[in-house]
Amino acid sequence: MNEREPVTKPSVSQIGASAPSGATEATSASSKNPALLLENVSCWYGGFRAVREVSLAIPRNKVTALIGPSGCGKSTLLRSINRMNDLVPGFRMEGEIAFEGTSVHARATDVIDLRRRVGMVFQKPNPFPKSIFENVAFGLRLLGETTGIDALVEESLRAAALWDEVKDKLDQPGLSLSGGQQQRLCIARAIAIRPEVILMDEPCSALDPKSTLQIEELMRKLIRDYTIVIVTHNMQQAARASDYTVFLTMGDDRAGYVVEQGETGKIFTAPQQQLTADYVSGRFG
Amino acid sequence: MAGVSTVHRPDSAATTRRGEGLIEFLLRASAAVGIVTTVGIITVLVVEALFFFVEVPPVDFFTGTRWSASILPYAFGVIPLVTSTLLIAFIALVLAVPLGVLAAVWMSEFASQRVRLIIKPILEILAGIPTIVYGFFAITVITPLLKATILPDLGTFSALSAGIVVGILVLPLVASLTEDALRAVPRGLREGSYALGATRWETVRRVLLPAALSGIAAAVILAMSRAVGETMAVVLAAGTNPQLTLNPTESVQTMTAFIVQISLGDTPTESIQFKALFAVGATLFAITFTLNLISAWLVARYRNVYE
Amino acid sequence: MSSQTTTRRKVANALFGLLAFLAIFASLVTLVALLIDVVARGGSSVDLQFFTSAPSRIPAKAGILPALVGTLWVTTLVAIMTFPIGVAAAIYLEEYAGRGRWSRLLRINISNLAGVPSIVYGIFGLALFVRLLGLGRTVFAAALTLSLLILPVVIISSMEAIRAVPPSQREAAYALGATRWQMVRRALLPAAAPGILTGIVLAVGRAVGETAPLILIGAVTFVTFVPVNPFEDKYTVLPIQIFNWAGRPQAAFQEISAAAILVLLVLMFLLNLVAVILRARLSRTIQW
Numbered sequence: 001m002n003e004r005e006p007v008t009k010p011s012v013s014q015i016g017a018s019a020p021s022g023a024t025e026a027t028s029a030s031s032k033n034p035a036l037l038l039e040n041v042s043c044w045y046g047g048f049r050a051v052r053e054v055s056l057a058i059p060r061n062k063v064t065a066l067i068g069p070s071g072c073g074k075s076t077l078l079r080s081i082n083r084m085n086d087l088v089p090g091f092r093m094e095g096e097i098a099f100e101g102t103s104v105h106a107r108a109t110d111v112i113d114l115r116r117r118v119g120m121v122f123q124k125p126n127p128f129p130k131s132i133f134e135n136v137a138f139g140l141r142l143l144g145e146t147t148g149i150d151a152l153v154e155e156s157l158r159a160a161a162l163w164d165e166v167k168d169k170l171d172q173p174g175l176s177l178s179g180g181q182q183q184r185l186c187i188a189r190a191i192a193i194r195p196e197v198i199l200m201d202e203p204c205s206a207l208d209p210k211s212t213l214q215i216e217e218l219m220r221k222l223i224r225d226y227t228i229v230i231v232t233h234n235m236q237q238a239a240r241a242s243d244y245t246v247f248l249t250m251g252d253d254r255a256g257y258v259v260e261q262g263e264t265g266k267i268f269t270a271p272q273q274q275l276t277a278d279y280v281s282g283r284f285g
Numbered sequence: 286m287a288g289v290s291t292v293h294r295p296d297s298a299a300t301t302r303r304g305e306g307l308i309e310f311l312l313r314a315s316a317a318v319g320i321v322t323t324v325g326i327i328t329v330l331v332v333e334a335l336f337f338f339v340e341v342p343p344v345d346f347f348t349g350t351r352w353s354a355s356i357l358p359y360a361f362g363v364i365p366l367v368t369s370t371l372l373i374a375f376i377a378l379v380l381a382v383p384l385g386v387l388a389a390v391w392m393s394e395f396a397s398q399r400v401r402l403i404i405k406p407i408l409e410i411l412a413g414i415p416t417i418v419y420g421f422f423a424i425t426v427i428t429p430l431l432k433a434t435i436l437p438d439l440g441t442f443s444a445l446s447a448g449i450v451v452g453i454l455v456l457p458l459v460a461s462l463t464e465d466a467l468r469a470v471p472r473g474l475r476e477g478s479y480a481l482g483a484t485r486w487e488t489v490r491r492v493l494l495p496a497a498l499s500g501i502a503a504a505v506i507l508a509m510s511r512a513v514g515e516t517m518a519v520v521l522a523a524g525t526n527p528q529l530t531l532n533p534t535e536s537v538q539t540m541t542a543f544i545v546q547i548s549l550g551d552t553p554t555e556s557i558q559f560k561a562l563f564a565v566g567a568t569l570f571a572i573t574f575t576l577n578l579i580s581a582w583l584v585a586r587y588r589n590v591y592e
Numbered sequence: 593m594s595s596q597t598t599t600r601r602k603v604a605n606a607l608f609g610l611l612a613f614l615a616i617f618a619s620l621v622t623l624v625a626l627l628i629d630v631v632a633r634g635g636s637s638v639d640l641q642f643f644t645s646a647p648s649r650i651p652a653k654a655g656i657l658p659a660l661v662g663t664l665w666v667t668t669l670v671a672i673m674t675f676p677i678g679v680a681a682a683i684y685l686e687e688y689a690g691r692g693r694w695s696r697l698l699r700i701n702i703s704n705l706a707g708v709p710s711i712v713y714g715i716f717g718l719a720l721f722v723r724l725l726g727l728g729r730t731v732f733a734a735a736l737t738l739s740l741l742i743l744p745v746v747i748i749s750s751m752e753a754i755r756a757v758p759p760s761q762r763e764a765a766y767a768l769g770a771t772r773w774q775m776v777r778r779a780l781l782p783a784a785a786p787g788i789l790t791g792i793v794l795a796v797g798r799a800v801g802e803t804a805p806l807i808l809i810g811a812v813t814f815v816t817f818v819p820v821n822p823f824e825d826k827y828t829v830l831p832i833q834i835f836n837w838a839g840r841p842q843a844a845f846q847e848i849s850a851a852a853i854l855v856l857l858v859l860m861f862l863l864n865l866v867a868v869i870l871r872a873r874l875s876r877t878i879q880w
């Protein structure tokens with residue numbers, strides 16, 4: 001099977017060619033060839049619309065932060081990218097999400113393959129009740145790899161800045177690690193299968209400040225090889241660790257929409273919208 | 286809207302690869318074993334009972350008040366068997382319901398966590414003891430004890446003895462289902478009552494028991510179903526004397542005891558007695574099945590209210 | 593509020609607490625009485641000869657060897673048959689079936705089956721396995737019947753074990769590109785294993801003590817040889833042996849009946865112990 005090859009679908013390649021209407025000129029420079037492109041994305045849970053007409057370009061090898069008040073649909077949006085929302089009964093999406101020029105929802109797109117190329121790290125660390133080694137090897141075993149697993153596990157643990165702490169106890173349960181270590185284990189697990197994009201949904205919200213800083217440093221290193229999208233409620237984190245920032249909020253109907261997006265520096269120092277200014281300065285949210 | 290407006294409705298089958306169709310088929314087939322069993326049981330009972338009803342008119346069976354399957358003249362009126370069964374179930378419930386509900390209240394409202402950790406396993410052990418052992422207990426302890434104390438004239442077999450032992454046997458069931466029902470009562474109701482200065486007993490009586498009523502009713506009905514279908518304890522304790530009586534000191538024969546009696550002997554499979562086994566079995570199934578459905582409906586009701 | 597009513601309320605409360613405690617105490621006493629009775633009556637009959645002899649017309653010479661072997665045969669076969677089918681059905685109901693009408697029907701059906709009296713399973717086993725399929729009065733027919741009997745219990749407890757695995761575990765596997773079956777095989781089942789195995793051991797324990805259905809499908813009450821071939825030989829099991837002896841008027845038979853009960857209870861206790869140890873060992877590494 002050659003699912004990795006982009007399926008040429010007129011409507012999709014069209015979007016890839018030009019920046020989405022909603023994107024501001026700030027992102028347009030790098031959105032000439034974005035890793036992910038969201039066009040008019042709306043999401044429903046049953047009859048409730050959680051996200052309204054979001055258009056975004058996610059630049060390659062950068063950290064893009066999604067910020068906004070709780071419940072404005074950040075997680076929903078993120079989970080639509082690797083189609084984790086497929087698991088939610090009653091979920092429905094309208095619009096297009098293109099990953100490397102291919103619609104993630106197209107009939108020809110294999111969701112299994114998509115999730116192997118777009119990894120995810122969750123809010124609460126969720127290692128499997130297996131050894132540290134087997135946690136990292138999990139995805140490799142799914143792919144049927146039998147050789148070179150040891151090397152890949154070590155490489156992934158190193159990339160996740162966890163190797164030195166666990167190299168002598170790889171056979172111990174992943175759940176025996178501290179919260180921050182568990183989250184880095186989950187990052188190692190995600191990158192072991194060499195995805196192209198890593199989605200992170202508030203990865204530090206359950207962690208102490210020191211572990212949080214470690215993960216932020218780690219993200220800065222990882223963008224050499226990966227494109228990262230992170231949801232965070234932590235303003236400092238977005239300011240410190242991201243290159244681009246997307247600010248969402250909710251309308252009166254509680255549907256989330258994009259207020260402003262652009263380079264992180266600009267969003268935090270010279271926001272165009274009053275709402276953005278209020279939010280990043282902590283006046284609401 | 287610019288350009289596209291595809292609606293994506295997730296297809297959960299998308300996470301299944303082609304080779305996994307066989308696996309899903311096997312899983313589904315396993316789940317269907319339950320349906321096949323139910324259909325099989327009903328078919329067997331209905332078909333075999335029909336053979337019986339060819340020889341004995343249903344009216345005679347369901348309204349007859351004399352049952353004599355081994356002594357001529359034969360009579361196949363099921364009322365004595367049903368009455369005996371219900372008599373024993375009634376005695377069992379009289380014992381098990383108050384004690385079981387009290388036990389449940391005590392566990393959920395009074396006992397400390399530590400005590401509960403001791404009591405629950407004890408009830409589980411009681412629930413796990415084979416019913417044949419309870420039958421043995423009835424003939425070696427309960428009946429002699431009754432004879433020695435309040436009923437010196439009691440025979441070896443009696444509905445009373447059987448009812449008591451079945452009561453002991455279903456008590457854990459009543460207790461644990463009632464406890465579930467009490468636990469499902471929202472904390473707020475409890476706290477509201479305590480906040481008004483009510484004692485525990487007042488809270489239990491005025492708030493918890495009424496709120497848990499349909500759950501407790503479900504427990505009682507399920508316990509009744511268990512008692513009606515109980516076999517070994519009843520065979521050993523109540524005997525095999527099919528007579529129409531409400532006197533608990535008499536030896537009686539329940540539906541289950543009749544079924545056991547027939548299958549223990551060398552009854553030829555073509556005989557009317559053997560066919561009667563299926564007719565009685567079908568009746569037993571119909572009664573317990575109805576009780577189970579009512580109980581499930583009551584449980585669904587309290588779940589709906591509080592969840 | 594007068595102090596008199598307050599006192600009365602307090603007394604009522606205390607009385608109620610006492611009453612409720614007595615209710616619990618009564619079941620405790622029953623359990624202890626039952627155990628004492630069995631031990632006092634049968635304890636002295638449990639010796640090596642009791643385990644190595646066949647039943648006999650002379651109580652002092654009688655033993656439980658054929659019954660014990662029959663019980664082990666039936667139990668083993670029941671465990672082998674219910675494990676795959678029960679777990680597979682539970683996986684289907686929890687992870688594949690969704691929440692539609694069909695799955696609701698399956699669920700209701702399973703819980704209804706759990707409430708069908710065991711003797712009815714005996715009738716069904718008699719008609720289907722013994723007569724229609726011609727398996728005869730064999731260990732195999734008994735194992736099939738008891739498997740159907742405990743299957744609902746196995747399915748329900750396995751479903752509970754599967755449901756207890758946090759959704760985050762499923763998400764973790766799916767996010768790594770697991771197919772549904774890979775998620776089940778590699779994430780869900782290992783995490784649910786302690787609960788599933790515990791439930792199966794307990795359900796099998798229930799099969800060990802079942803009597804009525806086996807009377808229906810013709811476990812013979814007087815077997816003097818050890819069953820070797822589960823598809824051919826006549827057999828008996830411990831509960832049937834107990835029933836046979838308990839029903840006789842002579843005190844000596846009641847004593848060996850009590851002795852056999854003791855063995856049966858120890859057997860069930862061991863199974864429960866296995867369940868507890870299994871749960872403790874397997875779940876040591878799993879702490880959500």
Ligand SMILES: Nc1ncnc2c1ncn2[C@@H]1O[C@H](COP(=O)(O)OP(=O)(O)O)[C@@H](O)[C@H]1O
Pocket residue numbers: 045050069070071072073074075076077088254
């Ligand atoms: N599985 C779900 N079913 C129904 N509604 C949901 C579900 N998940 C989230 N929502 C709703 O969608 C909205 C957006 O949620 P979410 O994406 O989690 O927000 P955020 O991550 O920004 O806090 C909220 O109103 C939330 O209640």
Ligand SMILES: [Mg+2]
Pocket residue numbers: 074075076201
């Ligand atoms: Mg969120």
